[in-house]
Amino acid sequence: MITMEIPRSVQLEHAAIHAALVDATAAAEPVGAAARELARVLHPHFVREEEIALPPLGLLARLADGGDGTRISGPETTVVLTMTDALKRELPQMLEEHARIRTAVEELRRAAIAAHDTASERLASQLALHAQNEEEVLYPAAIVVGELIRVRARTSND
Numbered sequence: 001m002i003t004m005e006i007p008r009s010v011q012l013e014h015a016a017i018h019a020a021l022v023d024a025t026a027a028a029e030p031v032g033a034a035a036r037e038l039a040r041v042l043h044p045h046f047v048r049e050e051e052i053a054l055p056p057l058g059l060l061a062r063l064a065d066g067g068d069g070t071r072i073s074g075p076e077t078t079v080v081l082t083m084t085d086a087l088k089r090e091l092p093q094m095l096e097e098h099a100r101i102r103t104a105v106e107e108l109r110r111a112a113i114a115a116h117d118t119a120s121e122r123l124a125s126q127l128a129l130h131a132q133n134e135e136e137v138l139y140p141a142a143i144v145v146g147e148l149i150r151v152r153a154r155t156s157n158d
Contacts, residue, residue, distance in 0.1 A: 038104040084146025
């Protein structure tokens with residue numbers, strides 16, 4: 001049986017962003033309003049990421065090791081490929097959501113700068129970098145996990 005958990009570092013980063021965003025939503029206006037709008041667009045995106053994009057990343061270390069522990073059975077292969085195929089299919093939508101998130105992040109940044117709210121300004125910077133990391137590293141890595149598992153499943157059936 002395969003254990004496919006979101007890597008701890010990614011879990012902690014999402015938790016830190018969520019906690020900082022909760023704090024920002026309680027800030028005085030206009031920072032609080034900007035943070036609430038950001039939370040509105042960010043929440044469903046984070047939920048979907050945690051369903052399809054991030055769990056396959058939990059397999060990266062095992063796959064990189066290349067030993068017998070990387071063998072994945074039919075049912076587990078199906079679960080992983082379902083996630084990564086959904087990610088590939090939904091990637092354009094995920095990137096469109098990132099564009100909306102970037103707009104909301106920029107609104108929060110502007111409001112935070114005007115209010116001299118350094119914590120909310122830091123959150124905006126953290127979220128901008130987080131989205132860039134997802135686009136450049138995490139999403140492609142999750143897709144590669146699926147493709148590697150697909151290839152290994154084919155070769156083990158030959």
